[in-house]
Amino acid sequence: MFKEAIRLAKPNIELSAEKATAMLYTLADKFLDRAELDEIKEVMRMTRLGQMLQDEAIESTQTESIKNLMKNMNWTIDQAMNALEISEDKREKYRQSITPNN
Structure with missing residues (x-):
């Protein structure tokens, strides 16, 4: 679910999409296990937020x-x-x- 949400928000460059993506990362960190976080990490590497970080x-x-x-x-x-x-x-x-x- 988180991975799909991040993929959907990624192409959008509006500020609200960036905020939503940041919120998804925070929620993922809080609720997902290590394997799921590794998957999210791969998705995150391809995002502008990931590159900025x-x-x-x-x-x-x-x-x-x-x-x-x-x-x-x-x-x-x-x-x-x-x-x-x-x-x-x-x-x-x-x-x-x-x-x-x-």
Whole structure:
């Protein structure tokens, strides 16, 4: 039931569909067993919400890694981003989030 509901909501890009999909994920997490959640996880990987969550997690990890390299290795933000091979198109976003005064 949850899997079918998510599949139906997935193609719709309206905000209300995104909210409904998020609610379905929450309910699935609360009421489904591990095997059923694994099925939902596969469906979720194909959704915009799933991609957004994954991108957010990657950004958070990258931000923490940059901060740790700056602190522990006494590197500049550019040295840390070079070491992590952060692409040029994402560097300004990290600069703003790590050094908001610049």
